[in-house]
Amino acid sequence: MRRSDSVDFVFQLASLVVALIIVHAFYVTAVRPRADTFSDEQAALMAADPEYVQQRSVWVIVRDFEQEACFVLMLWAMAIMASKGLTIARENQLLDSDLVPVADGVRILPEDSREYARQIEALPKNQQRLLLPRVVLSALRRFGATGGIQDASDTAHSTAETEAERLDSELSMVRYIAWAIPSIGFIGTVRGIGTALGQAHRAVEGDITGVTRNLGVAFNSTFVALLISIILMFLLHQLQLRQERLVLDTEAYVDTHLVRHLQAGTASPDRSQRVGTR
Numbered sequence: 001m002r003r004s005d006s007v008d009f010v011f012q013l014a015s016l017v018v019a020l021i022i023v024h025a026f027y028v029t030a031v032r033p034r035a036d037t038f039s040d041e042q043a044a045l046m047a048a049d050p051e052y053v054q055q056r057s058v059w060v061i062v063r064d065f066e067q068e069a070c071f072v073l074m075l076w077a078m079a080i081m082a083s084k085g086l087t088i089a090r091e092n093q094l095l096d097s098d099l100v101p102v103a104d105g106v107r108i109l110p111e112d113s114r115e116y117a118r119q120i121e122a123l124p125k126n127q128q129r130l131l132l133p134r135v136v137l138s139a140l141r142r143f144g145a146t147g148g149i150q151d152a153s154d155t156a157h158s159t160a161e162t163e164a165e166r167l168d169s170e171l172s173m174v175r176y177i178a179w180a181i182p183s184i185g186f187i188g189t190v191r192g193i194g195t196a197l198g199q200a201h202r203a204v205e206g207d208i209t210g211v212t213r214n215l216g217v218a219f220n221s222t223f224v225a226l227l228i229s230i231i232l233m234f235l236l237h238q239l240q241l242r243q244e245r246l247v248l249d250t251e252a253y254v255d256t257h258l259v260r261h262l263q264a265g266t267a268s269p270d271r272s273q274r275v276g277t278r
Contacts, residue, residue: 019075027068035063066188066221070181074228077177081239088242094132100257107263113144135159149262156254164247178232185225192218
């Protein structure tokens with residue numbers, strides 16, 4: 001698990017750098033030049049016609065540094081959630097496989113648990129780290145050690161609940177980003193209003209261009225941040241739902257494919273009938 005944590009840290013750091021490069025490059029080459037061109041055109045039209053109503057542009061709305069930071073954080077969070085989503089997809093594919101090949105009517109005795117445990121241990125390392133193999137392996141080992149069906153069932157459910165808590169804790173960074181984005185928007189609001197108030201003397205003289213421009217920064221940053229936050233929170237809740245379903249499906253899989261085949265006893269039917277083959 002320490003190796004997995006290190007891989008997650010490296011991935012999160014790399015995805016942040018990539019998101020920063022992509023968004024900043026897009027802003028430098030497309031967003032700010034188009035926003036400046038649009039603003040100049042609107043200023044010329046307003047100078048030519050005092051009754052002209054200034055139009056709005058998406059390039060102007062997203063041009064400022066706060067909006068850029070929000071988009072960087074959005075891509076970063078989406079990259080993290082995409083990684084978690086791919087892992088969940090692999091977990092769900094494993095739920096469709098016959099990880100514990102036991103035919104109907106066949107019973108697993110405590111002395112047989114080691115045979116089935118070896119089949120799990122023979123899986124590739126990347127599959128052994130998934131939830132289902134770890135839950136099944138812990139249940140088999142517990143059953144082999146105690147011979148109690150209830151002990152095996154309790155161990156399986158306890159392992160699944162621990163995994164649910166771990167999956168939830170791994171989303172802490174995404175939750176922080178979802179909190180930070182509206183905060184950055186509010187920072188833009190404070191910056192815009194503060195700058196606008198600093199140019200209030202020019203508005204008194206009749207030049208309200210600076211005031212309106214900075215008030216636009218204030219409201220645009222909040223608008224973009226809240227919109228991104230809504231989208232991000234929706235994706236986060238969808239990911240949490242998939243994680244919770246994964247844990248529940250894993251517990252149901254263990255009950256259906258393993259626990260119901262366990263038998264605590266010393267009866268020794270033919271071993272070929274008790275131990276399945278892969």
